[in-house]
Amino acid sequence: MKKKIFILLSAVIIFLIGIAVWYSVPIDLMNLDYNEVKEIAVFNGNSGNTTHISDKGQIQYIIDNLNDVEVKRSKLSIGYIGYSFKLTIYLSDGSEADGWNNFIINSGDTIRKDPFFYSVIKGKIDYSYIENIVE
Incomplete structure (x- = not known):
């Protein structure tokens, strides 16, 4: 009986450690070739307007x-x-990009992709560049 409890307790501890590592591991926001991007649609949650960015120079800069x-994950959203x-992000073939697509930029160092908020730990999102385009 003690052996079963020990095995069960060990499995729970390993599971919890695995979740902790998964939660705190750094993640690349994206790895996308800007040449594959046809358009970036930016919905401005402050105004309710959508801006469609198709200028190759702007797309290259943003990507x-x-x-x-x-x-890295910071808290539940x-x-x-x-x-x-x-x-x-829309690709040249008209499909949406896989992975980090349909995510929300709240500031230069915070994004949201449900069910989590993420904090920037390397680099910085050029929030003001996007803000200048959509306003």
Whole structure:
């Protein structure tokens, strides 16, 4: 009986350690070639307007900036509403990019992709560049 309890307790501890490591491991925000991007749609949560960015220079700048960003989970985003900018990235074939797509930029160092908020730990999101384009 003690052996079963020990095995069960060990499994729970290993599981909890695994979750802790998964939660705190750094994540590349994206790894996308800007040449594959046709358009970036930015929904401005402050005004309710959507801006469609199709200028290759602007796309290159935004994608290069986001490629240089590394994030880590900071807290759950469940129950939070409102945001600054929601980005949707469309590829040349018309499909949406996989992975980090449809995410929300709240500031230069905080993004949200439900169910988590993420803090920037490497690089910096050029929030003001996007803000200047959409306003």
